[in-house]
Amino acid sequence: MHCVKEHFSTTLEVKQSKFIAHLIPYNLYESTLQQLKIDNPKARHFVTAYRHLNEYNQIVEHSSDDGEPKGTSGRPSLMVLQGQGLINSAVIIVRYFGGTKLGTGGLVRAYSDAVNLVIESAELFEYKQEIIKTIEIEYSDVRLIDYECETFTIEIIEKSFEQKVIYKIKAPKENMDAFLEKVARMITIL
Numbered sequence: 219m220h221c222v223k224e225h226f227s228t229t230l231e232v233k234q235s236k237f238i239a240h241l242i243p244y245n246l247y248e249s250t251l252q253q254l255k256i257d258n259p260k261a262r263h264f265v266t267a268y269r270h271l272n273e274y275n276q277i278v279e280h281s282s283d284d285g286e287p288k289g290t291s292g293r294p295s296l297m298v299l300q301g302q303g304l305i306n307s308a309v310i311i312v313r314y315f316g317g318t319k320l321g322t323g324g325l326v327r328a329y330s331d332a333v334n335l336v337i338e339s340a341e342l343f344e345y346k347q348e349i350i351k352t353i354e355i356e357y358s359d360v361r362l363i364d365y366e367c368e369t370f371t372i373e374i375i376e377k378s379f380e381q382k383v384i385y386k387i388k389a390p391k392e393n394m395d396a397f398l399e400k401v402a403r404m405i406t407i408l
Contacts, residue, residue: 219305219345225250226340230332234316237328239309239336244270247308254312262315265329267296268308275347277305286313290325298333305345309333346390350375351398352408354382359404370397384408 222243230237238258242250247268255264267281279300281292295309311332320328355363360383367374367385370393376386389397398407 219303220342221304221306221345222340223343224341226336228332228336228339230328230335231316232324232328232331233318233320235318235320235328236312236314236316237332238312238314239332240312241307241309241333241336241340244268244306244308247310250308251310254310258312258314260314261312263291263311263313265291265295265311265313266308267292267299267333269296269299269304270306270308271347286325287322290322291329294326294330295333298330298337302334302337304337304342309336346392348388348390349394350386350388351394353385353387354406354408355385355404357383359383363401363404366397366401370394370400372397 222241225240225242225246227238227240230239240250240254251264251266263284263286265282265284265286269277269279272278279296281296283290283292295311299307299309311329363385367387370389372387372389372393374385375388378384
């Protein structure tokens with residue numbers, strides 16, 4: 219399985235209709251969709267598809283035709299994500315209607331081609347299962363822990379400042395193990 223770590227986009231034109239495909243990490247899905255709707259007020263459709271792993275390590279999939287004829291856009295886009303083995307990734311295709319109806323077969327081809335095109339242009343990474351830990355540290359160690367998180371590519375999901383500082387962190391197992399070993403004397407794992 220593969221995933222993306224940043225936003226990629228490409229444009230496909232079919233009979234004057236524009237299909238602007240955006241491939242993004244799943245965690246950016248909601249905010250990117252909202253921003254695209256603001257940035258493209260004259261677009262006719264915002265077709266979406268995504269695949270991600272939930273907290274039980276199960277694949278969750280969803281697609282939306284957003285007003286296109288049923289089964290002609292969202293489902294074919296999702297099938298491309300499945301076929302390419304993408305996980306924790308989402309695709310949003312912004313469509314500007316060009317005046318010529320493409321028919322159901324034409325829509326399926328156009329949306330599938332747009333998703334394939336953006337995947338070809340993207341930098342894909344091999345998916346590594348990530349684990350989440352919650353740690354507690356002293357206020358005086360915050361700067362050092364932040365530095366070590368950056369060094370070991372640990373994502374800080376959440377910080378809360380109470381009597382001590384509590385971090386919720388996420389990273390691939392190898393990175394997490396190395397990080398926890400390095401900072402063991404400064405942290406308490408909750």
